[in-house]
Amino acid sequence: MKDKVNQMFKDKLFLVVLVLGLLTLVAAAGIITVQRGRGTEANPYLEMPQQEMIAEETPEGTLSADSSEKREEVPETARQEEAIAANPNREDDLAAEAGAGQGAAQALVLDFTDTSRMLWPVRGNVILDYSMDKTIYFPTLDQYKCNPGIVIQSDVSTPVEAPANARVLEVGTNEEIGNYVVMDLGNDYAVTCGQLKEITAVQGEYLTKGQILGYVAEPTKYYSVEGVNVFLEMRHQGETVDPLDYME
Numbered sequence: 474m475k476d477k478v479n480q481m482f483k484d485k486l487f488l489v490v491l492v493l494g495l496l497t498l499v500a501a502a503g504i505i506t507v508q509r510g511r512g513t514e515a516n517p518y519l520e521m522p523q524q525e526m527i528a529e530e531t532p533e534g535t536l537s538a539d540s541s542e543k544r545e546e547v548p549e550t551a552r553q554e555e556a557i558a559a560n561p562n563r564e565d566d567l568a569a570e571a572g573a574g575q576g577a578a579q580a581l582v583l584d585f586t587d588t589s590r591m592l593w594p595v596r597g598n599v600i601l602d603y604s605m606d607k608t609i610y611f612p613t614l615d616q617y618k619c620n621p622g623i624v625i626q627s628d629v630s631t632p633v634e635a636p637a638n639a640r641v642l643e644v645g646t647n648e649e650i651g652n653y654v655v656m657d658l659g660n661d662y663a664v665t666c667g668q669l670k671e672i673t674a675v676q677g678e679y680l681t682k683g684q685i686l687g688y689v690a691e692p693t694k695y696y697s698v699e700g701v702n703v704f705l706e707m708r709h710q711g712e713t714v715d716p717l718d719y720m721e
Contacts (some may be wrong), residue, residue: 506631515567524676581638581679583659591636592683594666595703597626603715613698621713622665622706629690629701636664636705644676650704654686664716667704668692 525717544587581674601607608617634641639656646652650667654674657663692701708714 484505581640581681583638583640583657585637585658585660585662587719589637589658589719591664591716592634593625593720594633594636594705595625595627595631595689599623599717600626600699600702602680603713603717605713611695612700613694613696622704623716624696624699625703625705626699627689627701627703629689629691630670632685633666633669633687633689633703635674635682635686636666636683637682639664639680641674641676641678641680641686644672644674649693649695651690652687653704656680661710663708665704665706665708667706668696668702 500605505694601611601620603623604620608619610617611620635656637656637658639658641654642657643655644653645655650665652669652672653665654669655663655665655669666686668690669687672687674680689701689703692699696702705716707714707719
């Protein structure tokens with residue numbers, strides 16, 4: 474009898490342990506399932522973002538990986554602004570260095586001599602000759618006087634060409650020859666073209682031979698009878714000379 478009781482007790486204890494074990498497994502499985510469902514399963518490894526993602530997701534206001542050039546440009550711009558503030562004329566120098574404006578024109582070697590020959594600024598008949606040793610008749614003025622240049626017949630809006638390689642000394646206007654351009658040819662030779670409009674040349678600019686410097690204008694009141702023309706005067710060492718002696 475005692476043996477039977479001990480056997481039954483052992484059987485019940487086994488069943489209790491078995492049930493407790495099953496309950497423990499079920500509980501553990503449920504906890505794991507709940508954690509996975511909530512997405513809280515921990516990843517033991519730290520995931521580093523890819524380099525491309527870092528550049529694309531950079532917060533606004535900061536520089537991305539491919540913007541290093543911008544970081545380098547800022548100091549240079551600041552230095553230029555400081556230089557301009559210290560010297561206002563520096564701004565013009567920077568523009569010239571960048572190839573802008575009249576400073577961008579390449580300097581020419583000006584070497585006009587007594588054997589050099591000039592282009593005609595316009596093609597046309599000479600209606601008033603150079604005359605400084607005697608007087609000639611001016612129809613509009615109805616008087617005789619000396620003429621320091623030549624007057625070349627032309628048409629309004631005809632392009633006027635630089636007669637030789639030159640540097641523009643002056644762009645101005647006066648009552649007699651209207652708008653004009655004075656050019657240095659080198660070796661103390663200079664020419665003046667008058668009766669112009671829409672002048673494209675600017676003071677200090679270098680012009681190549683044949684380059685357009687402006688266009689023919691209506692004549693001033695001093696040449697209304699002679700008609701549309703270009704006035705051409707030439708000087709050597711400050712003295713007027715006959716332009717025709719140097720024309721092609």
